[in-house]
Every structure is written in structure tokens, then in C-alpha cells.
Amino acid sequence: xxxxxxxxxxxxxxxxxxxxxxxxxxxxxxxxxxxxxxxxxxxxxxxxxxxxxxxxxxxxxxxxxxxxxxxxxxxxxxxxxxxxxxxxxxxxxxxxxxxxxxxxxxxxxxxxxxxxxxxxxxxxxxxxxxxxxxxxxxxxxxxxxxxxxxxxxxxxxxxxxxxxxxxxxxxxxxxxxxxxxxxxxxxxxxxxxxxxxxxxxxxxxxxxxxxxxxxxxxxxxxxxxxxxxxxxxxxxxxxxxxxxxxxxxxxxxxxxxxxxxxxxxxxxxxxxxxxxxxxxxxxxxxxxxxxxxxxxxxxxxxxxxxxxxxxxxxxxxxxxxxxxxxxxxxxxxxxxxxxxxxxxxxxxxxxxxxxxxxxxxxxxxxxxxxxxxxxxxxxxxxxxxxxxxxxxxxxxxxxxxxxxxxxxxxxxxxxxxxxxxxxxxxxxxxxxxxxxxxxxxxxxx
Amino acid sequence: xxxxxxxxxxxxxxxxxxxxxxxxxxxxxxxxxxxxxxxxxxxxxxxxxxxxxxxxxxxxxxxxxxxxxxxxxxxxxxxxxxxxxxxxxxxxxxxxxxxxxxxxxxxxxxxxxxxxxxxxxxxxxxxxxxxxxxxxxxxxxxxxxxxxxxxxxxxxxxxxxxxxxxxxxxxxxxxxxxxxxxxxxxxxxxxxxxxxxxxxxxxxxxxxxxxxxxxxxxxxxxxxxxxxxxxxxxxxxxxxxxxxxxxxxxxxxxxxxxxxxxxxxxxxxxxxxxxxxxxxxxxxxxxxxxxxxxxxxxxxxxxxxxxxxxxxxxxxxxxxxxxxxxxxxxxxxxxxxxxxxxxxxxxxxxxxxxxxxxxxxxxxxxxxxxxxxxxxxxxxxxxxxxxxxxxxxxxxxxxxxxxxxxxxxxxxxxxxxxxxxxxxxxxxxxxxxxxxxxxxxxxxx
Numbered sequence: 001x002x003x004x005x006x007x008x009x010x011x012x013x014x015x016x017x018x019x020x021x022x023x024x025x026x027x028x029x030x031x032x033x034x035x036x037x038x039x040x041x042x043x044x045x046x047x048x049x050x051x052x053x054x055x056x057x058x059x060x061x062x063x064x065x066x067x068x069x070x071x072x073x074x075x076x077x078x079x080x081x082x083x084x085x086x087x088x089x090x091x092x093x094x095x096x097x098x099x100x101x102x103x104x105x106x107x108x109x110x111x112x113x114x115x116x117x118x119x120x121x122x123x124x125x126x127x128x129x130x131x132x133x134x135x136x137x138x139x140x141x142x143x144x145x146x147x148x149x150x151x152x153x154x155x156x157x158x159x160x161x162x163x164x165x166x167x168x169x170x171x172x173x174x175x176x177x178x179x180x181x182x183x184x185x186x187x188x189x190x191x192x193x194x195x196x197x198x199x200x201x202x203x204x205x206x207x208x209x210x211x212x213x214x215x216x217x218x219x220x221x222x223x224x225x226x227x228x229x230x231x232x233x234x235x236x237x238x239x240x241x242x243x244x245x246x247x248x249x250x251x252x253x254x255x256x257x258x259x260x261x262x263x264x265x266x267x268x269x270x271x272x273x274x275x276x277x278x279x280x281x282x283x284x285x286x287x288x289x290x291x292x293x294x295x296x297x298x299x300x301x302x303x304x305x306x307x308x309x310x311x312x313x314x315x316x317x318x319x320x321x322x323x324x325x326x327x328x329x330x331x332x333x334x335x336x337x338x339x340x341x342x343x344x345x346x347x348x349x350x351x352x353x354x355x356x357x358x359x360x361x362x363x364x365x366x367x368x369x370x371x372x373x374x375x376x377x378x379x380x381x382x383x384x385x386x387x388x389x390x391x392x393x394x395x396x397x398x399x400x401x402x403x404x405x406x407x408x409x410x411x412x413x414x415x416x417x418x419x420x421x422x423x424x425x426x427x428x429x430x431x432x433x434x435x436x437x438x439x440x441x442x443x444x445x
Numbered sequence: 446x447x448x449x450x451x452x453x454x455x456x457x458x459x460x461x462x463x464x465x466x467x468x469x470x471x472x473x474x475x476x477x478x479x480x481x482x483x484x485x486x487x488x489x490x491x492x493x494x495x496x497x498x499x500x501x502x503x504x505x506x507x508x509x510x511x512x513x514x515x516x517x518x519x520x521x522x523x524x525x526x527x528x529x530x531x532x533x534x535x536x537x538x539x540x541x542x543x544x545x546x547x548x549x550x551x552x553x554x555x556x557x558x559x560x561x562x563x564x565x566x567x568x569x570x571x572x573x574x575x576x577x578x579x580x581x582x583x584x585x586x587x588x589x590x591x592x593x594x595x596x597x598x599x600x601x602x603x604x605x606x607x608x609x610x611x612x613x614x615x616x617x618x619x620x621x622x623x624x625x626x627x628x629x630x631x632x633x634x635x636x637x638x639x640x641x642x643x644x645x646x647x648x649x650x651x652x653x654x655x656x657x658x659x660x661x662x663x664x665x666x667x668x669x670x671x672x673x674x675x676x677x678x679x680x681x682x683x684x685x686x687x688x689x690x691x692x693x694x695x696x697x698x699x700x701x702x703x704x705x706x707x708x709x710x711x712x713x714x715x716x717x718x719x720x721x722x723x724x725x726x727x728x729x730x731x732x733x734x735x736x737x738x739x740x741x742x743x744x745x746x747x748x749x750x751x752x753x754x755x756x757x758x759x760x761x762x763x764x765x766x767x768x769x770x771x772x773x774x775x776x777x778x779x780x781x782x783x784x785x786x787x788x789x790x791x792x793x794x795x796x797x798x799x800x801x802x803x804x805x806x807x808x809x810x811x812x813x814x815x816x817x818x819x820x821x822x823x824x825x826x827x828x829x830x831x832x833x834x835x836x837x838x839x840x841x842x843x844x845x846x847x848x849x850x851x852x853x854x855x856x857x858x859x860x861x862x863x864x865x866x867x868x869x870x871x872x873x874x875x876x877x878x879x880x881x882x883x884x885x886x887x888x889x890x
Contacts, residue, residue: 260777
């Protein structure tokens, strides 16, 4: 990588086209895009300008989004329009959404009518939907075509389509009738009709469905691409496996952040602004502080018990921490299982029964672990209080952690909102009440 | 889905082949496999036996692994061997690994010599490596072939290869020379040599590299399949995008579980045994209880302070909780960014500097949020102690949470071990010390 960057640096200083173009023999477009990300926009522009238009569009599509927008901002109108025409339809639409009003107005007149309409349509879908990650560069066939005609057509269209390996059979109203793979076409005799080859049990999503749902379908059915239809079942685009994979990884990142009570970030964590990072973290932290005040109120209620047995405080972090930890475990297991579809909302009661057993076993083990410490620090009475509390707290924490994601799901909220910190805060409150409540009873206060 | 299951049920009761086979016109193999998962192994066997051998192999490959092994255990030797021959090489190897010694010995003699060797080799790679998820069903070409010959060859091999859309050019020693896509072959003139078409900047992994690494390469370069080579650069297999996608999702699940201090489960959470679930959770819980005893020790040290100002305990859960929450946020952000490659180990100092600012801002906000509660519950002195503590605790928690994943990475451990519960436990200890230490000083105890 360092070597590639050095080559780019040299090419930039000497405006050396041959050297620059020779990098294409050694490196993949993705690597060149990544290496260019280290350059300033005003350095990246002359560099990519030295590539031929086709190569330039490919390299450009591998630049990170922020750099694409910055470089586009420096380009002359006709150059930018030429680049736009050569980009893949879905990437073009993403870039368009990242441009400001003025840049958009600048780029539109340079495009052909059809491209303009395609761009307007593709860039209109809300972020996170299948429509927003689909492309309109797909290949279509007709039912009555012979295989020979279909192959000829695909050969003609191949340079402009994102994939020709999976093709879509449509009727006169562009309604999706079936799918045929290139493999099937190649293996069939040339005078077979497409109708005889196509699979009619077609899986599809609508433009409004989530990209998460699209990625799930692609993964479940091992698809190369998933057709996207509008409300009247007309084919409007396809989501390709590579974009689905990116969507699945992004989704996992978002869930990982939510599970620690961080809101969705607009950018990767190394590029996001400090203000944005603060904003997406502070909301939950403040909410949780007010949640924790219920624990404080519980403690205030038992102030006399605590005053007369200060040794009890020794066990407070340990007990409420254990409930929170067991609850975080259960919540994380459920959030992820709901996200991947391993379990669904109907499985709650079955899983609750299992968690009852597991939580009890965990609580008993933990109680045993702290019993002797209890004896040592506070005598047999305190040891008993601590052990009993531990069993109840771990069990309650586990059951709350398990159930909260299902509850959120039922309330049409993202189960991932059942974050470790949220579950821990709830477990804390119950922990305080159980522990000091039990202590008041046993110690007769 | 309920409808499909009903159809299968009917077909089972009446041993009705036509009905069963008709499900293939309406449903995808993946759905039939999923529906069969609800049947007992001894019901699933007669059902899949009614399919033709080719369809049976496909349906079978979509059964969950535990059911595959159970059904295989009920099959007659020659039937199982026939099924084995028709399965994809990588799925066959996975099943083989799930069989017991006796079943393995039973299935091997029924296979052709070449299949046996292929099976032995593929099943020998350690779980989690690229070797373990690769397939040996890939298409190869020679440099000197003409495009016409290459296409003819691919047409012949198509039925047995996992993909013919990406092909691999090898020399006499099976060393990888380049790659050609079917799209490029179709677009080229028939008398072009493969040599002229192939891309030589080939990305590959070795059999021993992690499947996570293979998935990352596939995602970075938008590949359909990634070649896998042995130590002398001989091509031994390919990892296809669908298996890479599964690997990426599994990896994310494992990280999500680790981030809540749950060990790697052998099975999905709805199928794993209660004992296994207990075992994978209890270890960390017990370790963390002993970690929490340091907090207890800190409290014991300040027992006099607490005894004379019991009101201080009110703020304990709230303060230590906030440190843990802020730390969990920072840790989750870093663990995920390290996993996706958004940041690497050299970025620590830059990110630490940012976190210093963000943590300080968060601490100040939180301090402001609790100040008035402090005044109300304990007067201006307590309010000042609580606010000052909050700033320090949130800042320390954030910096610990940010740094721990990097430290683990440096120690060649998985950064995901820096779980929310672990970070919270460490933050608790420092929180207790800061809070009561400050209180002792200010209150002059």
C-alpha cells in the first residue's frame, strides 16, 4: 500500500500519465481508491483526471463518499457530467445525494434525459430502504425470446449492466415474471424459449422494505441479486450481493453501537465530528443517569438500615453489577438472535423458560462464590443476605435482559435499543430494592 | 410457510411423490429446507427420499447442520454415499465433520477415489480458517487456450462447478496465474487467448488465514469468489461470496456476544443446550464478581466517610453507572471499528485525543445534570463532590473503554473481549475511589 501511495505521489508531482496508468496492471481499483483517500481533494482531482474516462469512473466509485463529494465539487461541469454518465446507476445516485443544491443543479443539465430521470428516481428513496441501495443497471429478457436471442442481447448489454449473470424476465408492463441465470442460458439449447427455462418462484422486495430485509433474503436464498418491485409489482431495480453484504455489515455496526447506547453515527467513527460523537452519546447517558436516580431513591429509603450496617455497602457494587452483567448477556444474545432471524417474537415464552433455569443456575453459582466473602466481612447473617440477594438479582437481571428486546420488538421499536447500559440500569434499581429490602427484614430494622 | 409445511405433512402421510415434487415449482430449496427443519429426523428422511437425487442433494444442503447429521445417521450406506457425491464439495466436507467416527467409516467406501481425497482434504482445515469454508468446485483455464475453447470447457463443467462466472487461470503446477470472468469471455472475440484477457493482479488468501479475513477481501474488492492458495501458491479452492456473507454475519454475532461477556456458543441461541449456555456465561460473571470486590475494598477503605455521611450512598449507583456506561460506549465503538478495519492499532493516539475532548464534554454535561440533585439531597458541598466526581469518572471510563480494545489487540487477543461488563467493572473501581476519595478530602474526614 505504501508503495502504491509513493507511485501516486510521483505521478502527481511529474503529472506522469504512463506511471499512473500502470498502477492499474498491479493494483485493484479498490486499492487505488483507498490509497487516494490519503490525498487532499485538490491533489486527488488531477490524479484521477489522468485516468481514461472508464477507469476514472471506476476509481472514483471506490473513493470514500466524503472525498467523492469534495472532488466533485472541484470538477468542471462537463467533466463531472461525463463522469456521472459512466458511473454505476446506484453509485451515481448515492453521490448525487451527497452533493449540495448548487452542484446538483450544475450536473443535471449535462446528463441525457433518461439518465436524469433514472438519477432522480434512484436518489429519491429514503436511506435504509431497498430502493436506496438498488441499481437500475440490470438485464431483462422476454418470455417468448429464444435462448440464442437472449444471449445475443446480453452480449450487447453486458458492458452497461451491473450483472448479466442473473437476468429478469418481464412482461409488457415491466411486471416480473421469472428469473433466468446466465448459467442456465448457456447450458440450454439455443432454440429453447426463455419461458421454459425461467424460475417462477421469484423472491423480491418492494422499494420501501428495509435494506436489512433485502440483505436477509439474499443471504437466505444465496442470491447474486434480488429484484426490487414497486407497489404494482413492476420491476424497478435490483440489489446486488456486494451491496447487500455492505448493508449487513453496516447493520451489525449500528446494532453493536446501539447495544452500548450509542445513536446511529453519520460517518465512520474515525471521521465523525467530535460534536456528533458527543451528541450521539450524551442523550442516553443523561437518560440513564435519571434512571439511576431510582436506585438512589431506593437507597434513600433504606438509609437507616445502611447507617446501622455500613458494611452492607461493601457488597452493593458487586451485587448490582452482577445483575447488570447477567442481564446484558441475555439482552445481547436476544438482540442478535432477533436480528439474524434465529428466533422470532413467538419464541419468547420458550426462551423465558430456559432463561429461568440458566439464570437460577448462574445465580446459585454466584451466590456460592460470594458466600464466604460475606461471612468474612459481615458474619453469617450478612453472608446469607448477600447470597440470597445474588440469586434473586441475577435471575431478575437475566429475565429482564431476555424480555426487553422482545417487548421493544412488540412495540415496533428496534430490539437493539435494549442496550447493556439500559438493562444494567434497570437491574440496578431492582438490585438495590432486593438487597436492602432483604437486609431490613433479616436484620430486623 | 405454514402452507408449505402442510403440504409436506400431507406428502409424508400419503407418501405422495407428485405433491412433494410440486413444492419445487412454488418454493425455493432454502424454504423447503427451512420447513423440513420442523420435522423429526425420521419424518424428514422419507420426505427428502421422495425427491430425485439432484433435488434431494440441494434440499439436504439447506437443512440445518444438526438435522443433516441426524438424517444422515438414519440413511442406508449406499444412499448416503450417493447423496454425498451430489453435494457441493464444501457442504459435503462440513457434513463429514459433523458425522461420528462410525458414520464416516460407512460413507467413505461408497465414494470415488477422487471424491474421497477431496473430502479428506477439505474436512481437514481448522474451523474458522479460509480452508474450512472454501470449495474445490471451481473452474480453471489455461493461459494458451482460446476463448472459444474456454467457453466450450465451461459449458461442459457448468453443472458441477459452484460458479462459472469467475474462472481461474493456472499453470502446469496449478499455480494461480490470473482470473477471467465469464462476462469478459463472452465479450471477447472467440480467437483471443485467455492470456490476453486475464487480470494478473489477483487477490488471494492462504488456507490458514481466517475466514474473517477472506470475507473482508471479498467485501473490499466486491468479488464473486476469492481464490485460496496453499503455502507454495498452488490453487486449492475458492471461497464464494455467499459463504463469505455467512462468515461475516457469524463473526458479527460472535462479537456481539463477546461484547456482553458471553463466550462463543457452539450452536444458535435457540438450540444451544442449557448447560452450554450456563457454561459460556458463568465464567465471565464470576471473574467480574471478583473484579467488583475491588470496588468493595475501596468502599471498605472509606467506611468512616460513608458512616458519617450516609447520604453519599445515594449517588453511588448513579456515579459508577455513568462511568461504566460512557466506557461501554467508547469500547463498543472501538471494537466494531477495529473489526471492520475502519481504524487500526496505529490510530489509538489520535482517537485518544478526540476521546479526551468528547469524554470531558460528556462529563461536564452529566455533572450539570446531577448538580441540582446534589444540592437538594446533600447541600452545596455534596453537590460539588458529586459533580466533580462525575466529570472525572466519565472521563476515566471513556478513556479506559477506548484504550482497552487497543491494548487487547496489542496483546494479540480479540479486542471484542473488552466487553461492556468488563469496562463497567473497571470503571466501577475507579469511580468508588474518585468519589469517596474526593468526599473524604472535601468533607475533611
